[in-house]
Every structure is written in structure tokens, then in C-alpha cells.
């Protein structure tokens with residue numbers, strides 16, 4: 681495993697992070713039980729992963745808690761609380777209650793990175809005014825080491841919330857959607873995170889569009905219809921055929937993780953899966969060298985100005 685420094689937190693973490701949410705939720709979305717989820721986390725730790733991202737909303741914190749028992753000091757845990765319930769922003773007391781539940785489920789007395797989860801641009805000012813002061817107190821009490829914020833990439837594919845938040849510089853870590861179909865963060869997010877040494881957790885490296893051919897076809901159709909992608913640049917019916925057929929690229933999924941890993945400004949690349957085989961493959965992909973120059977050139981030509989889709 682390769683490690684990196686998590687921006688200005690100074691924490692040393694693996695460059696691959698285990699994402700315990702997404703469509704898989706460690707397999708629990710597809711009927712696997714908590715024991716299976718725990719085994720995936722244990723397997724990740726055995727492979728050298730030391731960064732784990734979970735959330736109250738994913739219902740995978742307990743599995744993480746079981747897996748890290750006795751190994752807490754070797755792992756950096758990121759978890760989150762949603763900021764709104766049924767439309768209304770949570771109160772300070774409610775966010776503290778969420779933090780306490782996370783601590784109990786993770787069987788720990790501190791969270792390394794506590795994130796405000798899926799914040800939209802309209803919610804952001806109230807998060808700062810009403811929730812940040814409360815979380816700062818939890819930091820002083822030692823329950824939180826660093827604060828983070830995550831965007832909702834599906835609804836905010838052009839990173840409006842992060843563009844509002846990053847100049848304020850309240851958060852040490854941000855989670856941002858970034859992939860080879862929508863590399864917009866390169867222009868709007870990474871310049872700001874790099875400037876202030878804010879660490880990034882990369883989400884949506886693969887998601888559905890880069891792991892399921894039908895979903896990819898749908899996204900490409902959408903981009904052609906919206907005029908963001910020039911149909912004439914596509915060779916034939918397989919939009920990413922040039923990737924799959926390249927001698928130095930094993931698969932679209934492999935390319936997708938390599939693409940993220942080598943982007944200046946990407947700190948930890950998250951991978952979410954319910955399968956040990958996929959996890960092993962994905963770690964190898966993240967650790968593979970950058971994509972060949974001509975592949976990067978073609979990807980840039982096709983998707984370089986896309987900022988309207990997430991690949992969900």
C-alpha cells in the first residue's frame with residue numbers, strides 16, 4: 681500500500697480509502713449481513729487500507745466498529761451526519777446526538793474526520809452559522825479531531841457548495857465527486873484545496889456509469905443531447921472502446937481509479953464494494969501508474985468540459 685498525508689491534518693493514510701456507503705454499502709444493499717460487511721472492512725485492513733469512510737446514514741458504522749476493535753490507533757475514521765431531516769436543518773443538539781450515536785456504533789471515543797454530509801449550497805450558510813460552533817465545542821472536548829464537509833454530487837455536479845465553502849477555509853477535509861466523465865473539480869475545487877492544503881476524499885470514481893455498460897451508454901446519450909459531448913468524437917458504439925482496447929489499460933474500472941489517483945489535488949481515492957475480489961482489484965488499480973498520455977488526451981477531448989453529470 682502507498683500512503684499519503686491527509687493535507688493539513690498531518691495524518692498519514694493509505695491512498696486508497698474504503699467507502700462504506702455508495703450503491704454497495706459493503707454489500708448490505710444487496711442483502712449481505714453485517715458479518716459480511718465486517719469481513720470486507722477486515723479484509724481492507726489486511727490489504728493495508730488505513731482510511732475508512734462511513735456515515736450514520738449508511739448503517740455500516742457498526743460493521744466498521746467491529747472490524748477496528750483493538751486496531752483503532754492504526755485507522756483513520758471519517759464519518760458523517762446529515763444536516764437536514766425532512767427539509768429542516770438539524771439543530772446543534774441533534775447534530776451532537778448524531779455524533780454520539782456514531783461514536784457508540786464505531787466503539788470509539790473520537791472521530792478523526794467528522795463531516796457534514798451531503799450539504800447543498802443553500803444549506804451551507806446555516807451549517808456554518810448554526811452547526812460549526814457546536815462542532816467546534818466537540819473538537820475542544822476531544823470527540824472530533826478534524827472537520828470535513830461532503831457535497832451531494834448527484835444534485836450538485838458542478839460543485840456549487842464547495843465553491844462557496846472552500847474560500848471560507850473552515851474544513852480540513854472535503855469530499856468531492858470526480859471521475860473521468862466529469863473532471864470539473866479540476867478547475868473549480870482542486871485549485872482551492874491545493875492552495876490551503878485541504879485534503880480531498882474522492883467519491884464517484886466508478887459508480888454505475890463506469891462499471892455498467894448500460895449506465896455508461898445512458899450518460900453518453902445525455903451528454904450528446906445536451907451538447908457537452910461531440911458525437912463526432914466518439915468511435916463507434918462503445919464510447920470508451922479506446923480505453924478497453926488499449927494495451928496498457930486492463931478495464932474501464934481500472935482506468936477510472938487510475939484517473940482519479942493521479943489527479944493533482946486528489947488525496948484519498950475511495951472505493952466502495954461488497955466484494956473482496958473487487959476490493960483487491962481496485963486497490964491494485966489505484967496503485968497502478970498514470971494512464972498513458974494519449975488516453976488522457978482523448979479523455980480530455982471527450983469529457984474535459986463536462987460538469988453536469990455524476991455517473992451515479
Ligand SMILES: NC(=O)c1ccc[n+]([C@@H]2O[C@H](COP(=O)([O-])OP(=O)(O)OC[C@H]3O[C@@H](n4cnc5c(N)ncnc54)[C@H](OP(=O)(O)O)[C@@H]3O)[C@@H](O)[C@H]2O)c1
Nearest residue numbers: 699700701702704830883884885886887891951952953954
Ligand atoms: N455525499 C456523500 O457524502 C457521499 C455520496 C456518495 C458516496 N460517498 C462515499 O464515497 C464512497 C465511494 O463511492 P462509491 O461507493 O459509489 O464508490 P465507487 O468506487 O465509485 O463505485 C462503487 C460501485 O462500483 C462497483 N464496483 C466496484 N469495484 C468494481 C469492480 N472492480 N468491477 C465492477 N464493479 C465494481 C461496486 O459494486 P460491487 O459491490 O459489486 O463491487 C459499487 O456499486 C462511498 O462508499 C461513500 O463512502 C459519499
